[in-house]
Amino acid sequence: MMRRSLVALLFGLVFLAPPAHADDAGTGTGTGTKLEGAALDSTLADIAKARKDLRTMTAQFTQDRKIALLATSVKSRGELTFAAPDRLRWDLAPPDDVVYFVGPEGLSYKTKSSTATMPATGANVARGLADLRALLGGDLGTLKERYVLGGSKNADGSVEITGTAKEKGPVRAFALTVEPQLVKPLRARLFEGKSDSVDLVFSNVVVNAPVDPARLRP
Numbered sequence: 001m002m003r004r005s006l007v008a009l010l011f012g013l014v015f016l017a018p019p020a021h022a023d024d025a026g027t028g029t030g031t032g033t034k035l036e037g038a039a040l041d042s043t044l045a046d047i048a049k050a051r052k053d054l055r056t057m058t059a060q061f062t063q064d065r066k067i068a069l070l071a072t073s074v075k076s077r078g079e080l081t082f083a084a085p086d087r088l089r090w091d092l093a094p095p096d097d098v099v100y101f102v103g104p105e106g107l108s109y110k111t112k113s114s115t116a117t118m119p120a121t122g123a124n125v126a127r128g129l130a131d132l133r134a135l136l137g138g139d140l141g142t143l144k145e146r147y148v149l150g151g152s153k154n155a156d157g158s159v160e161i162t163g164t165a166k167e168k169g170p171v172r173a174f175a176l177t178v179e180p181q182l183v184k185p186l187r188a189r190l191f192e193g194k195s196d197s198v199d200l201v202f203s204n205v206v207v208n209a210p211v212d213p214a215r216l217r218p
Helices: 002-012 037-050 123-137 140-145
Strands: 033-035 056-067 072-083 087-092 098-103 106-110 115-119 147-153 159-165 171-178 185-192 196-207
Touching: 033 037, 037 140, 037 147, 037 159, 106 123, 123 140, 140 147
Parallel strands: none
Antiparallel strands: 033 147, 056 072, 056 196, 072 087, 087 098, 098 106, 106 115, 147 159, 159 171, 171 185, 185 196
């Protein structure tokens, strides 16, 4: 369960959405103007350009994890702290009461009674970390290697980027929505296995404010 939660964190941290029913491709809402071909490539390039000067990001979030096997939904609240290019702190408030740390050395977690680290030397962890960097503050176009990407532009100017895995793995698909300026995450959804999902909604997002480097290390 710990490893599964870490995989969800690596990808789903980044931008999961308020309840948005998956379309036939298993990803986003599909309610906006569809982006494909040159329009999608242009939008991905615009997002990468908008994020070029991103140095730090902090935000609060709500997290709703749906576990089909247990017919239950686990709701959590928390806060993220990100420093480009590759450091992230992910706090889950009680009753979860756990802090995750992402960095070049790997993925760590800390509770009141224990700590552990998953080194970045493993191929799966390394790929997950690279994908996380792309989703949080990098070039989403790099995800084309492992995901079939799609997108849509909503009436309010926000943009949703979706991805469906090319090969079977723990993450089946994802959907990420960013605000009209293409930097701040609004929401995201991660699909795991056949029917599990994680939804996140972000609020009070602040970019390029000072962040204490010590907070980003276990």
